[in-house]
Amino acid sequence: MGTRLPPLEALRYFECAARHLNFTAAAKELCVSQSAVSQKIILLEAHLQYKVFDRKPRQLHLTENGEELFKSMHQALNQIRDTVNHIESHKQVRQLEVYSMPAFASRWLMPCIHEFYDAHPNIDLNLAANFAEPIYRNEEVDIGICHGKCDQTDMQQELLFRDYIYPVASPELLKKITLNTPEDLNKTTLLHDSLPNAKFGTSWSRWLSELNIEGVSCNSGYSFNQVDLIVQAALNGQGVALGRHALVAKEIENGRLVPLFGHSVEDGGIYVMYLKKLADRPQVSDFISWIKGQSVTFEQQFNVNKLLYRSR
Structure with missing residues (x-):
């Protein structure tokens, strides 16, 4: 049986934090508190049973496993964004509202x-x-x-x-x-x-x-x-x-x-x-x-x- 997929919300928080390498910046983008980001990462690491970040004073680095997971997550989210944008663009092109005097x-x-x-x-x-x-x-x-x-x-x-x-x-x-x-x-x-x-x-x-x-x-x-x-x-x-x-x-x-x-x-x-x-x-x-x-x-x-x- 395959490994159960980690919580998607935690993966989204991880991708944002990994992109910024900063919990505060990630929290600002996600419109949540810094502690909320930290808790999601702790939840993710507990599920994965390995660390995704090396936490040092004023520094945040991805572990080797974290680097590999980030590349996959970043690519997947970008692909999802591109697909949604393509669908939305196609939808906009098809619809046109025109007003006229009767x-x-x-x-x-x-x-x-x-x-x-x-x-x-x-x-x-x-x-x-x-x-x-x-x-x-x-x-x-x-x-x-x-x-x-x-x-x-x-x-x-x-x-x-x-x-x-x-x-x-x-x-x-x-x-x-x-x-x-x-x-x-x-x-x-x-x-x-x-x-x-x-x-x-x-x-x-x-x-x-x-x-x-x-x-x-x-x-x-x-x-x-x-x-x-x-x-x-x-x-x-x-x-x-x-x-x-x-x-x-x-x-x-x-x-x-x-x-x-x-x-x-x-x-x-x-x-x-x-x-x-x-x-x-x-x-x-x-x-x-x-x-x-x-x-x-x-x-x-x-x-x-x-x-x-x-x-x-």
């Missing part, structure tokens, strides 16, 4: 996110679509996709593309009502954002004021508390919406929505942001590279000027 997630990100999955099958991406932005310092998420920038100096923030606001309506609605000028909006129903001052919100009064358009009443109509609901109402022919280019460009391209009047207002931009200290994580850099490429493609395929001014 409307942007559903109408811009979701139609193309499968391309990221296909290109990076080793990354498990969790997309969190919430109205409230996360607290990045707590690392609730790895990456955020937001309208506008934040004021955190420890954040890396990169512009994906500028955003624009302009009126849109369905072809079915335009068959019923002639909308050639902004003043014609008085003849139809306006679709409102019930949170016009929120990030990614829209405001008819602000749009009209920016373009110095007078004579249009914007005090009535239907209101919605989510931007993508406004877009859906416009698609259903329920009225005219102020569309964000990022959310309606594809619907204009496929003919489901029509831009009106040739007037637009630039309104901030879509940014991707992440803590600077996370920049070297492979899954973070992979996603940033991918979404920047998608943004370039979006701007090339759905140029705001081409879409806005083409004839209906």
